[in-house]
Amino acid sequence: MQTLMIPEIGHYALVIAMLMAAVQGVLPLAGAATRRPLWMAYARPMAAGQLLFVAIAYACLTASYMLDDFSVTNVANNSNSMLPWYYKLSAVWGNHEGSVLLWSLLLAAWGYFASRFSRELPRDMVARVLGVLGLVGTGFLAFVLVTSNPFERLLPNVPGDGADLNPLLQDIGLIMHPPMLYMGYVGFSVVFAFAIAALLGGRLDAAWARWARPWTNLAWAFLTVGIALGSWWAYYELGWGGWWFWDPVENASLLPWLTGTALMHSLAVTEKRGAFKSWTLLLAIFTFSLSLLGTFLVRSGVLTSVHAFANDPSRGQFILMLLGITVGLSLLVFALRAPRVGHKVGFTWLSRDALLLINNILLVIMTITVLMGTVYPLLLDALGLGKISVGPPYFNALFVPLTLLLALFMGLGQVARWKQTPVSLLVSRLWLAAVGAVILGAALPLLFAERWSPAVAIGLIAALWIVLPILRDLFEKARNASSVGAGLKKLSLAYWGMQLGHLGVAVTIVGVAVVSNYSIEQNVRMAPGDSVEVAGYTFTMNELSSRQGANFLADRANISVQHGDSSRSFAMNPEKRLYLATRMPMSQVALRPGFLRDLYVAMGEDLGDGSWALRVQYKPFVRWLWLGGLLMAFGGVLAVADKRYRRLATARDPEARAAPAPGREASA
Amino acid sequence: MNRRLILLLPLAGFLALAVFLYQGLSLNPFHRESALMAREFPAFDLATLKEPERRVDRDLLTTGELTLVNVWGEWCPECKREMPQLLDLAERHDIRLVGISWKDTREKALGFLEEFGDPFEVNIFDPDNELAFELGVYGAPETFLVDGDGVIRYHHTGYIAPGDVTETILPEVEQWR
């Protein structure tokens, strides 16, 4: 149904939003520099206005989709009248133009909430933070309006129906993955703005760190969930059972996550010890820069990827310009105004400070490694040195050892004290964990798996090295109190957040180690009546049938599965679908999830003689991957759910807060 | 002073990266040079398309004359579109064209030539992807310029447009004659 005005309203709303963002960007910053309260006062209302009008624009685009207005080019290219309504909703962000609009909406939203929850901040800081956010918003909205306008019309030749949403994207995973991811990417703009504000205003103290932490942790948590969702989605949607391919687009999301993790920890040190200020500022700039870089890589066409949006060099140029200005200016500001005199906090090798620094550096090395691997083909090509590929073998070879090192220092860092730790204390806290980790890590595969794998043993040792000290600490705290309950209740949310976050890392490591080494995959030909045995499960094909879905035709296999000698069986029904509008074939995997193992069946080809080629997979512990991610995200949020952040101390708070009270040790 | 320099490092690193990214925008990740550039045309022993009893091998391309080897198939729409250019090259510019009939049946291939024209001196019949695989062909059409000694000198991936004829093919032919 063609609508008369809705897309135009959306378009105009975008223009207004951009103008407001521009005012939000320029006036408050100028006002802070020249001490003009009136100009600074524009920040908050403009932030609200920007959100309002971008939201209106977004609503208009969504309305166009829901109303099947195929006169709008974007709707015609990505939707279809037969598309279920919930996919029409998500199709809005399943394409380049809509997704950048979503980016802009989330950017405006974060900015608005930053303005809402900043009553206690000094006025010039608020002005600078919102000013920076306004400038970024202006850039993005300009990008949308100039190169990626979702409201373009196809008049007068309105197509009768749309081209349909890519079947791969017609899925719950797609509905959730991009918004979560963007919340993460965009969320880091807040701490980025805080960093620039601190540099411009010349004010960087523990209070600043305390203000910045909740925003950082929240963004990080969203990004963690977004990445986990993406991995999970690829796993069950793409039909090959893989969960990470080191694809450029995947790497683009991992890069800000790695530096974001470093940033989270660095902020903690800056808050508690007043140290690592420049480092924290730099990480804040890097993390958001990597978000922008990721946007560039994914949408410019410089790198080949299955996930990449249809590309256009002019868009690439615009984003690169945005990237160049934003990152270039920030790094210049950093170089010129980074704190010159650090409050020289002392620490020794065996201190929490040093160990956190080591892990920060490790995370940065991991970031540079992944970045290097991702852009290296481009580098060589630009230098005329030929075309090479850098894929999973390279990344795995480097990333895995680095992760193990990370785990090593995590275990140490968890029990170390700030400033310095006597070796005897470290040993007393860790010897049991070390012994336990090695013994359990080596023994568990022997006990529970068919064959022993050194890789799994190492992974388990690393994970246990992280987990056992956590358990020991909980045990100590419970033991030293009047009762277990009392002891545990005394622990702050921040403490729980830290432990959960680190536990999440350990869980993920276990998942990766086990599923990478103990997975079993078999390609088999099956006709009704045939059976195949994989990992102790018997898969029997009962029948092949056909069915018609909302917008597809499917061939379906009915398979019953039995475990070992058990008489109980359950059904798995994979399908091979043909989506009618696009004529695209798609494999709908049959998945039997479990805490300790997944069973996975995908249909391949009709072999013509009444049988089909099927891929049957046994994937042990694969859910632990994403469970770990969820734990990490949850932990990250808990770490700043502490009352002291909700109360948001004022600027008058002395720096003495930065150092912990003597005698009380390492809490989060 | 030292510290300032160190602080400028991230900016310097970023600028370097940005330069490469900018260059990357004008590159085409799909466009790859053939792995066989400046190497000898691979050995083969296959029948021809029109005369099944006649077999040809590498000697076909080492006659001292420059040859354009074109990989095509009846199933390939771009091959139909570039036929006028190939006919042009063969007839107007007097270039020797040898075709590789790829992944086709004889009937289909012959039908294609009847319908769209036959600029080829001879067609190597390669239904089982023997020769094409050795050439690293992964899609049709692809064209190789082979000099008189059987060395591959130029490789064109994909459709040959009229512009390509004048801009790249003819100059390369001139260069290697």
Place this chain on the structure above:
Amino acid sequence: MALMRLSRLLTTALVLLLVAGLAQAAAIEVREFDDPVLEERYRDLTASLRCPTCQNQAINDSDAPVSGDMRDRVYRLLMDGRADIEIRNHMVERFGDYVLYNPRLEGRTYLLWGLPAVLGLLGLVLVGLLVRARRNASNRELSAEERARLDALINRERTE
């Protein structure tokens, strides 16, 4: 002009892709192996060789015709008793270095393989320098006034 050529290349690439088949479904084919070691090698090889026409997929995962051809060739060479390195070289000779997901260690990739190690060393040095500098900085002298304040605070705490 260059832009036209570029867009034409892109279009051709697109057509090649379409002709090659939309590479979304995994390449599920049934291949017989008597020797599990060979099967394992086949799996590894097809997972680490890149499909030349796809947008970043290994040949074990792509439905493109060229991927199928390459898998056939890998199988044949394995049956002929060739070593992994020979099979990889075989593919590179025909399709270029592009098809190796594991980049070779050669002049142009020294930076790629070496950088993490170099960074690791630099990081170690950095931490070492920082720790050494800060170990000495922690002993700040208290001024007389601060000492007096400290005494007053301690006394107050004792009496409270």
